[in-house]
Amino acid sequence: xxxxxxxxxxxxxxxxxxxxxxxxxxxxxxxxxxxxxxxxxxxxxxxxxxxxxxxxxxxxxxxxxxxxxxxxxxxxxxxxxxxxxxxxxxxxxxxxxxxxxxxxxxxxxxxxxxxxxxxxxxxxxxxxxxxxxxxxxxxxxxxxxxxxxxxxxxxxxxxxxxxxxxxxxxxxxxxxxxxxxxxxxxxxxxxxxxxxxxxxxxxxxxxxxxxxxxxxxxxxxxxxxxxxxxxxxxxxxxxxxxxxxxxxxxxxxxxxxxxxxxxxxxxxxxxxxxxxxxxxxxxxxxxxxxxxxxxxxxxxxxxxxxxxxxxxxxxxxxxxxxxxxxxxxxxxxxxxxxxxxxxxxxxxxxxxxxxxxxxxxxxxxxxxxxxxxxxxxxxxxxxxxxxxxxxxxxxxxxxxxxxxxxxxxxxxxxxxxxxxxxxxxxxxxxxxxxxxxxxxxxxxxxxxxxxxxxxxxxxxxxxxxxxxxxxxxxxxxxxxxxxxxxxxxxxxxxxxxxxxxxxxxxxxxxxxxxxxxxxxxxxxxxxxxxxxxxxxxxxxxxxxxxxxxxxxxxxxxxxxxxx
Amino acid sequence: xxxxxxxxxxxxxxxxxxxxxxxxxxxxxxxxxxxxxxxxxxxxxxxxxxxxxxxxxxxxxxxxxxxxxxxxxxxxxxxxxxxxxxxxxxxxxxxxxxxxxxxxxxxx
Numbered sequence: 153x154x155x156x157x158x159x160x161x162x163x164x165x166x167x168x169x170x171x172x173x174x175x176x177x178x179x180x181x182x183x184x185x186x187x188x189x190x191x192x193x194x195x196x197x198x199x200x201x202x203x204x205x206x207x208x209x210x211x212x213x214x215x216x217x218x219x220x221x222x223x224x225x226x227x228x229x230x231x232x233x234x235x236x237x238x239x240x241x242x243x244x245x246x247x248x249x250x251x252x253x254x255x256x257x258x259x260x261x262x263x264x265x266x267x268x269x270x271x272x273x274x275x276x277x278x279x280x281x282x283x284x285x286x287x288x289x290x291x292x293x294x295x296x297x298x299x300x301x302x303x304x305x306x307x308x309x310x311x312x313x314x315x316x317x318x319x320x321x322x323x324x325x326x327x328x329x330x331x332x333x334x335x336x337x338x339x340x341x342x343x344x345x346x347x348x349x350x351x352x353x354x355x356x357x358x359x360x361x362x363x364x365x366x367x368x369x370x371x372x373x374x375x376x377x378x379x380x381x382x383x384x385x386x387x388x389x390x391x392x393x394x395x396x397x398x399x400x401x402x403x404x405x406x407x408x409x410x411x412x413x414x415x416x417x418x419x420x421x422x423x424x425x426x427x428x429x430x431x432x433x434x435x436x437x438x439x440x441x442x443x444x445x446x447x448x449x450x451x452x453x454x455x456x457x458x459x460x461x462x463x464x465x466x467x468x469x470x471x472x473x474x475x476x477x478x479x480x481x482x483x484x485x486x487x488x489x490x491x492x493x494x495x496x497x498x499x500x501x502x503x504x505x506x507x508x509x510x511x512x513x514x515x516x517x518x519x520x521x522x523x524x525x526x527x528x529x530x531x532x533x534x535x536x537x538x539x540x541x542x543x544x545x546x547x548x549x550x551x552x553x554x555x556x557x558x559x560x561x562x563x564x565x566x567x568x569x570x571x572x573x574x575x576x577x578x579x580x581x582x583x584x585x586x587x588x589x590x591x592x593x594x595x596x597x598x599x600x601x602x603x604x605x606x607x608x609x610x611x612x613x614x615x616x617x618x619x620x621x622x623x624x625x626x627x628x629x630x631x632x633x634x635x636x637x638x639x640x641x642x643x644x645x646x647x648x649x650x651x652x653x654x655x656x657x658x659x660x661x662x663x664x665x666x667x668x669x670x671x672x673x674x675x676x677x678x679x680x681x682x683x684x685x686x687x688x689x690x691x692x693x694x695x696x697x698x699x700x701x702x703x704x705x706x707x708x709x710x711x712x713x714x715x
Numbered sequence: 716x717x718x719x720x721x722x723x724x725x726x727x728x729x730x731x732x733x734x735x736x737x738x739x740x741x742x743x744x745x746x747x748x749x750x751x752x753x754x755x756x757x758x759x760x761x762x763x764x765x766x767x768x769x770x771x772x773x774x775x776x777x778x779x780x781x782x783x784x785x786x787x788x789x790x791x792x793x794x795x796x797x798x799x800x801x802x803x804x805x806x807x808x809x810x811x812x813x814x815x816x817x818x819x820x821x822x823x
Binding site: 268269272273280330 | 735738739742743746750
């Protein structure tokens with residue numbers, strides 16, 4: 153078999169059913185063989201960054217690793233942002249890039265770049281293949297590394313002459329990586345200790361991150377929170393890990409989290425952090441975070457997260473689902489009188505600090521659009537949000553009563569992520585409704601992928617929250633940078649209805665609240681992609697928010713006169 | 716030769732790693748150390764008696780960070796195996812004396 157055939161055969165053996173890719177000079181041998189493998193569905197993207205976000209959305213929606221093809225040089229370099237996005241959010245992905253011939257590597261050949269060097273800091277692992285005999289083993293290893301332990305993207309750079317060379321492949325049956333030992337089972341003594349502490353605490357809080365969703369541990373989380381009667385919130389990436397209308401829900405934490413979540417975190421005596429990195433967007437000013445906590449419990453699959461940002465008193469190194477399941481039998485139900493004052497207090501904070509937004513200033517409010525969209529999601533649709541104000545509005549107005557799928561680029565904060573990721577999610581879960589929420593700024597960064605949605609008649613509904621500016625940056629400039637509005641104006645943008653028309657999908661423009669429902673009705677009853685350009689209040693802001701550099705206690709809410 | 720004073724060296728740690736001997740491993744290890752903001756003060760690499768494995772010995776200044784973090788960080792990526800570590804402030808006395816590989820903590 154040729155190297156190219158081994159690549160495709162190996163992917164088939166790994167159970168791959170879809171590849172997001174773009175051909176070019178250095179991966180031509182693979183594309184020549186591709187038609188012989190009809191089980192490998194190939195989606196021709198319009199830009200390699202789009203391919204990586206599609207693979208990312210695919211992986212987040214169904215749990216299988218996303219697969220990307222790109223050619224050498226600019227093709228491979230265009231994947232870097234998408235790889236970094238997946239790496240930051242621990243999403244399994246395998247990217248296979250073409251490389252110049254082995255004899256030309258290092259000689260500044262056409263479309264040659266040091267892809268290994270460039271991708272090293274943004275991948276979990278990477279390989280450069282210069283021998284055809286290594287392909288079968290390395291592809292198997294790459295899938296193993298991408299999907300085990302803390303998941304992440306793996307890149308394989310394959311020289312073109314290696315794709316054309318031949319050998320009899322030896323299909324690996326096991327992986328031999330002596331230095332790689334992901335934590336599969338937790339230390340049970342720590343599990344028992346953590347469960348004890350949780351049962352004994354007076355003011356406990358659980359915060360759940362992406363790890364709960366990645367491990368499929370939502371049910372275990374609910375069971376543990378209920379048995380230990382512990383108020384439970386999520387990080388931005390953890391939205392969907394805990395039902396937001398659950399009586400114990402604290403909703404989203406962090407510097408744009410809800411007021412009652414922040415109050416609970418700042419007053420808790422025990423904080424259990426599950427499947428999260430405790431990054432700066434969760435803690436705001438670290439030295440002022442959770443000042444009353446006597447016991448930090450950190451559950452994460454990655455031992456290097458322990459103590460990276462917060463030094464825990466108890467470490468449970470395991471995937472969230474396993475750790476929570478193991479912990480559950482050791483949790484004793486607290487005495488009602490022991491927990492009641494805390495729950496009463498949390499309920500009071502929930503009443504004192506509700507989510508608020510400006511209702512009656514004559515403009516269409518983004519929160520109204522989100523509320524209407526979520527009404528139609530019916531606890532079931534996949535919602536993919538972009539980055540910026542739209543992301544936080546989509547997260548804060550998330551209303552699912554059961555664990556659900558909310559996808560966004562939380563760690564890297566990659567603008568332009570949502571639309572291609574929504575395409576990938578729809579390929580992964582064709583039975584699900586998929587809504588893409590984006591600002592106009594982020595949307596145009598990857599809008600060329602509209603062609604992919606049209607070509608494959610994908611039922612992805614695009615909710616554009618258009619405020620004619622880079623809203624989050626504008627809000628920061630207004631509030632924290634002396635009100636100097638510098639380079640945030642996006643008045644000159646395409647007419648999105650015409651843009652949609654040019655790409656071959658229906659588009660609508662909604663400027664008034666009264667027209668909102670009709671537009672959603674149209675989107676829902678029209679098969680295939682639909683774009684709705686919601687012209688929202690140009691001054692709508694995200695609240696609550698913690699001023700940059702301040703601690704969580706300094707969170708500010710929408711002033712009452714605007715509510 | 717005078718012994719350096721203990722105070723400025725308190726964040727120094729000596730790590731030895733047995734790594735797979737292929738191109739790019741040095742970049743990988745150095746990159747991980749750099750990314751965390753740790754400074755490499757000394758480095759040596761040489762072959763082991765096991766084919767395909769090399770040993771790296773790094774003197775790392777963890778600066779403001781917790782010194783344990785260097786070790787944890789290096790452990791999690793494939794292909795790079797930290798087998799033993801010593802420290803000048805003898806936080807782990809059983810791994811003293813520093814700099815001399817003692818044996819495998821986690822056998823491959």
